[in-house]
Amino acid sequence: MSPLRVAVLSLGGTIFMSQDPAGSGAAPGTDGHAAVTGIVVDGVAVDHHEVANIGSPSIRPAHLREALDLARAAVDAGATGVVLSHGTDTLEESAFLLERYWDRPQPLVLTGAMRAANAPGADGPANLRDAVRAAVAPAARALGVLVVMDAQAHGADRVSKLSSRSIGAFGSEPSGPLAVVAERDLHLLHRPLGRAALIGGDLPRELPAVPVLALGIGDDAALLDAVPAGALAGLVLVGSGMGHVPASAMDRVRALVAAGTAVVVATRTPRGGTSDRHYSYPGSEVDLLAAGATMAGLLPAHKARLLLQALLADGAGPARIRAAFADFAV
Structure with a gap:
């Protein structure tokens, strides 16, 4: 039996940043590919493609358009699911916008990190591993875009960043997390009523100005x-x-x-x-x-x-x- 395959796309963020010995000055590093290829999930092959390596406040719709196109191409070519690494500052916004356009049953899972890659207790490796697990989880199919952080899976429409510092930075109001990430599947805590306000088609490279x-x-x-x-x-x-x-x-x-x-x-x-x-x-x-x-x-x-x-x-x-x-x- 051929292994399950997950395409990991990266946009940068803290998960691929390095900081100085004092724990300050985190900035984009160059070892993102090594971090992704180091993921080990039994029976899952991982491929990596870097879309960008920037802080998430600089993400533009064009970046998300490219990521969406690559994600669709990956699942159409046989990938079981897709992971998109992203900075946490605007991760919930990208997840929400991608949810409007994601039109495949395979999971599209966003993840990131609150601590730089070389920080003590860096959370990026575990979040990446859990995101890959979620991307191949049978229970995740047809749920749309998910956010996986701190061993929890959240729906894109409910998730918010609630802390600028804590490892447990993400939560969902008013429902709580959608699932706990387990080794072989998601343990669903509740099932959403259905996906809402879907648009489909191509994500625009630019969006109208709305203050x-x-x-x-x-x-x-x-x-x-x-x-x-x-x-x-x-x-x-x-x-x-x-x-x-x-x-x-x-x-x-x-x-x-x-x-x-x-x-x-x-x-x-x-x-x-x-x-x-x-x-x-x-x-x-x-x-x-x-x-x-x-x-x-x-x-x-x-x-x-x-x-x-x-x-x-x-x-x-x-x-x-x-x-x-x-x-x-x-």
């Missing part, structure tokens, strides 16, 4: 005046509570929507998401919906931005945008 603007105490229409009506295809507002903005901003929100800007409202509150019914005072979610805005639901602002960008790039109009975000409503 994220946070509104809080003391902010009013003057802050929104910096956004020219009709100049932007989309805007994400970060409100408070269940998706609330100052009442003084509402006239400007209405003007932006009337000029053709798709306005999505997320919340800065990390748990619970936005609502569509609980409050109806000026600036509340009911008022925003009446003005033509869309609520982000459980999506944090940075994921809401990516979904809106992907939809706009695909030519989506208001009805389709509302329907896509409805998949994340609570």
Whole structure:
């Protein structure tokens, strides 16, 4: 019987970085290929292709487009699954965006590290091994894009980086991790209801500009005046509570929507998401919906931005945008 085969693609990040003896100054190294080829999982052959070796804040849609194309080609050529190594700062964003386009039953698994490759207790080797295990796990098929860190598997739509320092940096709200990574399979803790807001096709090399603007105490229409009506295809507002903005901003929100800007409202509150019914005072979610805005639901602002960008790039109009975000409503 031929061995299972996993294609490992790499975009860089801490997992392939080295730091100085004092534990500072981590920067991209040159031994990424050696790190990947050193993975040992019984019965699994591993191939490695470097897409880039950069810090994850510098990842562009074009990098993800190349990784997606390579991942599709690998599984179409017989790979059991694909692993994509990535810096942790924006890993959840890349996973979320790739989830919109991944259209194969084979797992696409993202992983990274919180400690540099030469740091004491480096977590990269174990995360890479576990990601390869997840990529060949029967239970992972048809689950879409996964994130594997610290022996746990998370769904791309729920996972978030919760700590800038801890090894256990990733979690999923409100569901918790999807599975624990075992030697031969994933031990599923729950099964998702289904994949949401899928787009498919080619991931654009560039996405439309969609700013994220946070509104809080003391902010009013003057802050929104910096956004020219009709100049932007989309805007994400970060409100408070269940998706609330100052009442003084509402006239400007209405003007932006009337000029053709798709306005999505997320919340800065990390748990619970936005609502569509609980409050109806000026600036509340009911008022925003009446003005033509869309609520982000459980999506944090940075994921809401990516979904809106992907939809706009695909030519989506208001009805389709509302329907896509409805998949994340609570």
